[in-house]
Amino acid sequence: MNHSIHSADRATHLKIVVMALVAGIAVAGLGISARTNSDGSQTARVQKAGKAIVLTSSDISMVR
Numbered sequence: 552m553n554h555s556i557h558s559a560d561r562a563t564h565l566k567i568v569v570m571a572l573v574a575g576i577a578v579a580g581l582g583i584s585a586r587t588n589s590d591g592s593q594t595a596r597v598q599k600a601g602k603a604i605v606l607t608s609s610d611i612s613m614v615r
Contacts, residue, residue, distance in 0.1 A: 556567075 556564075
């Protein structure tokens with residue numbers, strides 16, 4: 552048994568690549584299936600700007 556990736560043969564490298572591909576597909580499948588809104592009816596929420604507020608307590612006017 553080889554304990555180093557450098558001295559591994561071609562079949563071992565192929566096994567590692569295949570397992571990484573399978574793991575990647577499994578993670579992608581879990582991510583796609585874990586969506587909370589899967590019915591397809593997405594609505595946009597619009598937030599309108601309200602009244603302007605003063606953020607400082609100073610009476611000095613700021614020049615921009």
